[in-house]
Amino acid sequence: xxxxxxxxxxxxxxxxxxxxxxxxxxxxxxxxxxxxxxxxxxxxxxxxxxxxxxxxxxxxxxxxxxxxxxxxxxxxxxxxxxxxxxxxxxxxxxxxxxxxxxxxxxxxxxxxxxxxxxxxxxxxxxxxxxxxxxxxxxxxxxxxxxxxxxxxxxxxxxxxxxxxxxxxxxxxxxxxxxxxxxxxxxxxxx
Amino acid sequence: xxxxxxxxxxxxxxxxxxxxxxxxxxxxxxxxxxxxxxxxxxxxxxxxxxxxxxxxxxxxxxxxxxxxxxxxxxxxxxxxxxxxxxxxxxxxxxxxxxxxxxxxxxxxxxxxxxxxxxxxxxxxxxxxxxxxxxxxxxxxxxxxxxxxxxxxxxxxxxxxxxxxxxxxxxxxxxxxxxxxxxxxxxxxxxxxxxxxxxxxxxxxxxxxxxxxxxxxxxxxxxxxxxxxxxxxxxxxxxxxxxxxxxx
Numbered sequence: 001x002x003x004x005x006x007x008x009x010x011x012x013x014x015x016x017x018x019x020x021x022x023x024x025x026x027x028x029x030x031x032x033x034x035x036x037x038x039x040x041x042x043x044x045x046x047x048x049x050x051x052x053x054x055x056x057x058x059x060x061x062x063x064x065x066x067x068x069x070x071x072x073x074x075x076x077x078x079x080x081x082x083x084x085x086x087x088x089x090x091x092x093x094x095x096x097x098x099x100x101x102x103x104x105x106x107x108x109x110x111x112x113x114x115x116x117x118x119x120x121x122x123x124x125x126x127x128x129x130x131x132x133x134x135x136x137x138x139x140x141x142x143x144x145x146x147x148x149x150x151x152x153x154x155x156x157x158x159x160x161x162x163x164x165x166x167x168x169x170x171x172x173x174x175x176x177x178x179x180x181x182x183x184x185x186x187x188x189x190x
Numbered sequence: 191x192x193x194x195x196x197x198x199x200x201x202x203x204x205x206x207x208x209x210x211x212x213x214x215x216x217x218x219x220x221x222x223x224x225x226x227x228x229x230x231x232x233x234x235x236x237x238x239x240x241x242x243x244x245x246x247x248x249x250x251x252x253x254x255x256x257x258x259x260x261x262x263x264x265x266x267x268x269x270x271x272x273x274x275x276x277x278x279x280x281x282x283x284x285x286x287x288x289x290x291x292x293x294x295x296x297x298x299x300x301x302x303x304x305x306x307x308x309x310x311x312x313x314x315x316x317x318x319x320x321x322x323x324x325x326x327x328x329x330x331x332x333x334x335x336x337x338x339x340x341x342x343x344x345x346x347x348x349x350x351x352x353x354x355x356x357x358x359x360x361x362x363x364x365x366x367x368x369x370x371x372x373x374x375x376x377x378x379x380x381x382x383x384x385x386x387x388x389x390x391x392x393x394x395x396x397x398x399x400x401x402x403x404x405x406x407x408x409x410x411x412x413x414x415x416x417x418x419x420x421x422x423x424x425x426x427x428x429x430x431x432x433x434x435x436x437x
Contacts, residue, residue, distance in 0.1 A: 009357070009385075020247070020250075020251070022254070025251070025258070026258045026261065029255065029258040029262075030258060030261055030262045030263075030412075031377065031380065031410070032377075033259075033262050034262070051259060055252070055259075058255065059252060059255075062251060066247075074354070075353075075354075075357075075381065076378065076381070125241075128238075128241045129241055129248065131245075132241050132242045132244065132245025132246070132249075133245045133248055133249040134249075135245070136242075136245050136246050136249045136250075137249050137253075148246065148250040151243055151247055151250070152246065152247050152250035152251065176200040176203060179242075180198075182242060182246075183198075183238075183242065186238070186242060186245075
């Protein structure tokens with residue numbers, strides 16, 4: 001019965017988020033969605049808006065936790081933080097021109113809103129990150145799988161190698177080649 | 191391979207990675223920082239690698255979120271719990287342990303199965319006897335009195351203040367959990383009950399804690415976790431309910 005599954009103290013939760021423990025991320029994701037859906041549905045949004053905003057907010061919280069930009073101060077701080085971020089994002093969308101005009105939320109509307117509020121430096125960083133994300137998205141499946149298992153799931157090369165039934169050195173070389181491929185794609189799109 | 195001149199060897203890449211994930215020794219880190227200061231190109235390379243790693247992680251997460259999303263229980267339209275909760279039965283509070291006699295009649299209206307089971311099986315915990323006059327525990331029992339009167343918000347507020355000083359206290363976590371449940375706030379109840387069940391199993395109300403946690407998950411629509419926790423409880427209601435959940 002997954003003891004680790006349930007994120008008790010906030011510090012455990014922070015630790016689990018930083019290590020991308022899938023079970024914990026999933027639990028955190030699924031148990032906090034409802035409140036935000038209710039909020040958005042009550043405020044002229046649709047279920048699709050709720051999902052987009054929530055996922056966007058979730059990634060923001062995850063990023064902030066990873067970079068120690070947010071440290072929880074009480075028992076439900078992270079949950080509250082997620083809610084606040086989603087709420088703010090939704091408020092921004094509601095205020096944005098494109099939403100007022102069309103009442104439909106497309107990706108442009110969301111990015112537009114985000115860009116408005118950020119300073120240039122952050123924009124630049126964000127842009128670089130977007131490029132990297134896109135490149136990774138389009139990377140071939142085997143490489144994608146390998147890099148994701150290593151960098152996101154944080155599995156050791158040894159474990160990866162034994163799963164793929166290859167030598168550890170081979171896995172290490174593959175990982176390097178995949179990174180080179182990804183770097184080439186990133187550099188090409190600059 | 192790369193059109194750019196920014197070739198990075200495998201070894202260098204691994205060193206940079208160790209710098210980024212913070213697994214360098216103090217000496218290595220010192221050398222590395224020196225290099226960063228001296229060589230601007232190198233600094234840019236490191237920053238670029240860092241962005242790439244963040245990109246890999248962020249995109250990986252993003253691609254998982256849709257999967258997570260499918261596991262969110264669908265919204266329940268009816269809130270049929272409302273009534274039952276009000277029937278706070280203040281009768282004899284035996285050892286707080288024993289709970290509930292299930293409502294026998296099952297009605298098949300439009301309410302989802304889980305919701306229906308929850309409504310049938312959920313009765314607030316009767317609380318602890320409050321005859322004690324020990325001054326240490328005054329605040330605790332003061333809140334208990336409120337709880338028994340159905341003033342859940344006040345009880346929660348008082349217990350919350352106590353639990354902040356003693357986050358590990360099973361009894362406090364347990365009653366905060368059941369008070370949130372009685373207050374129809376399943377989402378806030380879960381973390382407290384989770385904390386209770388993860389404590390040593392010498393906690394006298396452990397069976398009730400599993401039972402209520404299971405009910406909370408049931409209400410949340412997570413039948414799998416509901417089954418696990420209800421299965422771990424040996425109360426009569428749990429034994430009865432588990433049969434309904436397994437068929």
